[in-house]
Amino acid sequence: RNANDLAFGKTRVVQEGETGLDEVTYKNVYYGDSATANEVNEIERVTLKAPVTRVIDKGTKLPDGQLAQTGSGSLRWPVPNYTYVSRWMSSYHKGADICAAYGSPIVAADSGVVVTAGYHYSYGNYVVIDHGNGYRTLYAHASRLAVGYGQAVSQGQVIAYVGSTGNSYGNHCHFEVYVNGARRSAREWFPGMRTW
Template sequence: MVKRAYQRLLAGVLLLGLSGLLGLGWSLPAVSLSKLSSHFFSSTPQTPYLAQVTNSVEELQRQQQRKEEERSRLQRQQDQLEGLERSAQKRLGGIQQGIRATAAQIAQNQAKLKAANQELVKLEAQLAKAEKSYQGKQSATVARLKFLQRQQGSRGWALLLESENLNEFLDRRHQLRRVYEADRTALAQLQTAAVAIERQRRQVEGQKNEVALLTQELQAQKVEYQAQAQSQQELINRLRQDRAALEAAEEQLARDSRNLAVLIQRLAGNRSRIAVRGTGQMAYPSIGEMTSSFGYRMHPILGYNRFHAGVDFGADTGSPIFAADSGVVIFAGWYGGYGQSIIIDHGNNLTTLYAHSSELYVSEGQSVQQGQAIAAIGTTGLSTGPHLHFEVRLNGEPVDPMSYL
């Protein structure tokens, strides 16, 4: 019974070390290890004190479960954020295309407006000239008609009767007819000029209306352009904020990776001997296709080169994850950006890590055999989709897993 209690105490101490690395802020009761050791290794068991420690460990385990549930909820929110970001980027592409099309249309309308204004100036000048000519012809014709009306009565016949002979009579009659014909021609020309001027007036008015309509369309498009530009800027600002949040998460993942070396050394150091050692020749931990290799790569979210400490295998959620080699599980739980993770110690300072799992099948301290299913593929932690992130570490430092597979 004392031995089992000691094992549970050791698990609590290890859990405390993990919580320190993960920033969970958990704390154990103020009990010194020397005092606990004296109780556990003394010949007389001290049951009340042991029960207190056991209860503390169980409380820590319950706290760990609550923390993991909270992290799962936050992960779901992150997945939703990533979906919104992809949709926003798609909308951004559409807005940019709309802005380019609107800018081109505005340029065309500006050219049309300029040409319409030039034509309007030309037509107005022609209209002014036609109106001036019309007024001059109208004044001259009216004056002559008034004169002829005064002379048309007795004076017209008097001119004919004063003729001395028939030839003079006929000549005067011909001259009078020419005057009358000229007047009729002048009146017809005035009427034609009036029709032309009216036609030009309607043309000028139509041109003015067209220019006004083009101006309204241009103003409306300008307002739309400004609204799209504002919307685009707001979208860019939101994406920048989201990007900053993702970068912060990625930095946390990088810190987790660095702290992992310390964690592995600490956990492995607590086991002077492991029950099962690996063969040194590892098997593939997943039947999925390898989607990302070890080393620097273009980050799928942040869009620039970052160091990738392992290899990724793409597979459906729930697909099995296998132990690459035999060994002892020294960690099984949530580890920051790695999400639900497992670390196996294979001896000879060699460990493997299996991250982003949806479910864990083994627990800390358990011995596993090569090819044994230890977890299920998932997308917990900082992840863009269901996959296995697999690392091999020598003395706590990441090495290329393909050198061992």
């Protein structure tokens, strides 16, 4: 659950979880003179101790007082209405290149906080969002940015516009996904997108 008094990205255990305990009675069924049961049927189950759900608070408070929602882990496609991917992540390429018209909106794949918004010689104008749940996403080669460092963003909010800045050869959004610091292919979340 979200906690407005806890720093974004931090967690606090409110209630520890516990495994439940059931007492189960089974009936073994034998056919013929077999020494091994041919069937094992449950005939009674009594709950001796109910399970307890673990409850964790997830921080939403930013240093400037804004509140940011922790990402859901369910990612939204970052360039609405554009589904062509010229290339996916590979051993020589770090992300998915989503082809789109110049100036098309790029949206946040999930809620979180902007941890980078600037220019890089290779990425050009780019944005990195920390979703507060172990996920980070990167959006590169934008013509211009619509958000700044430290800003809270919601899933689907416009964060930049498609361009061809940095090391780029045509208008597109270069999109990367990180889970607990490890880069993962966006194809895991979007397997149905078309490739040229």
